[in-house]
Amino acid sequence: MDEASGTNAAARDGVVSSVRSPEDATRRQMLAPFFALAAWIVPGLGHLALGRWGRALIFFLSVGGLAISGYLLRGNVFPPRSGDVFDTLGFLADASTGIFYILSRFFERAGPDVSRAAGDYGTRFIAAAGIVNLLNVFDAYEIALGRRTM
């Protein structure tokens, strides 16, 4: 995609601050890990910082919706330390939701209940939220590096 069509596409996406100069591009490339970190901590924040507010809103709603639904369904939230490999993988998926992992204590005060199907679904919802947020992180990183123009 050439630069002109990339700019047009950016305008369609509601891009507020697209790359204007080589200096901007270089600065974004240097800050790419910070955009990725921001995207992990608050889903959508990395894209918001990159001026992709439409994508930021979509990621915040989808990751937040999945995570909070999972907590309300009383899904299992895996703790950081466990002796089981699968529990560790579960923790990694859950922790990928960023701030929503910390908010799990607020939304799921009664604790998990996987004796019912809903609780089991909730566990999957929370893990899916983490995976979607990982996609969000990689996307923000790639956009900052200039590898992804769409």
Add this chain to the structure above:
Amino acid sequence: MRISHFWAMSLFALLVSLALAGLTKRTALERAKYAASCFLKFLAVGIAIGWLMYPFSH
């Protein structure tokens, strides 16, 4: 929160479809079309697998 299996599946399909549309498409119209298509395919596949498993539940 009490929710039926179908609504849980629909909610999951809706939110994941939204994320995939946001990730892969650029304009609002493209995103809406892709999200709707993805959502319906999620439901269709979920219901089809449900019926395929039905004989084993008895």
